[in-house]
Amino acid sequence: MPITSEAGFICPSDFNCMGYAVPASIGAKLAQPERDVVAIVGDGAFTMTCMELLTASRNNIGVVVYVFNDGELSQIAQAQELPYNRKTCTIMGGLDIAGVAQATGAEYLEILENDACPNVAQEALKIARSGRPVIVNVLIDYAKKTAFTKGTVQTNFKRFPVGTKMRFLGRAISRKITG
Numbered sequence: 749m750p751i752t753s754e755a756g757f758i759c760p761s762d763f764n765c766m767g768y769a770v771p772a773s774i775g776a777k778l779a780q781p782e783r784d785v786v787a788i789v790g791d792g793a794f795t796m797t798c799m800e801l802l803t804a805s806r807n808n809i810g811v812v813v814y815v816f817n818d819g820e821l822s823q824i825a826q827a828q829e830l831p832y833n834r835k836t837c838t839i840m841g842g843l844d845i846a847g848v849a850q851a852t853g854a855e856y857l858e859i860l861e862n863d864a865c866p867n868v869a870q871e872a873l874k875i876a877r878s879g880r881p882v883i884v885n886v887l888i889d890y891a892k893k894t895a896f897t898k899g900t901v902q903t904n905f906k907r908f909p910v911g912t913k914m915r916f917l918g919r920a921i922s923r924k925i926t927g
């Protein structure tokens with residue numbers, strides 16, 4: 749993702765703490781009201797702090813929150829599927845994102861296909877600039893493994909001592925065979 753301006757990107761890069769995006773975007777907009785502020789957040793992380801949008805509505809803080817909605821904690825599911833050959837507890841119970849918008853007074857938009865991106869993004873910015881927060885529900889398909897998943901699995905595996913490597917590999921293979 750290209751970052752084209754100074755101080756143009758903030759994230760909780762220490763422990764990648766979920767729940768950061770919505771309140772952080774509100775804080776950023778309060779600090780620099782003349783700039784557009786856009787948050788990108790997974791549906792799991794959004795669930796943690798989405799009600800903060802009520803604060804944004806009440807105070808006319810126009811942020812745009814793009815929720816990457818796949819119904820799962822995908823980053824964890826992808827990392828677990830390889831060694832465990834199944835999903836453990838990563839499938840969520842279908843958050844009604846339009847309902848969150850209604851509950852908090854935010855505007856609700858959707859991106860259901862790639863082609864919709866430019867128009868919806870323009871519309872979202874327009875509404876946000878008028879002082880109303882906007883939730884954009886973005887349907888995401890994580891059928892392919894993310895670069896993060898590939899990287900962390902490889903890096904962690906490489907760091908294991910030989911004995912642990914063998915143990916993990918043996919378990920993964922036997923789970924693949926026995927299902």
Ligand SMILES: Cc1ncc(C[n+]2csc(CCOP(=O)(O)OP(=O)(O)O)c2C)c(N)n1
Pocket residue numbers: 763764765766767789790791792793794816818820821822823824
């Ligand atoms: C507070 C907190 N708890 C747990 C984690 C571990 N964790 C990292 S990614 C992730 C799943 C994120 O799911 P979602 O927000 O839906 O994003 P997706 O991976 O599906 O795009 C979890 C549980 C974390 N980073 N922060």
Ligand SMILES: [Mg+2]
Pocket residue numbers: 790791792816817818819820821822
């Ligand atoms: Mg998700």
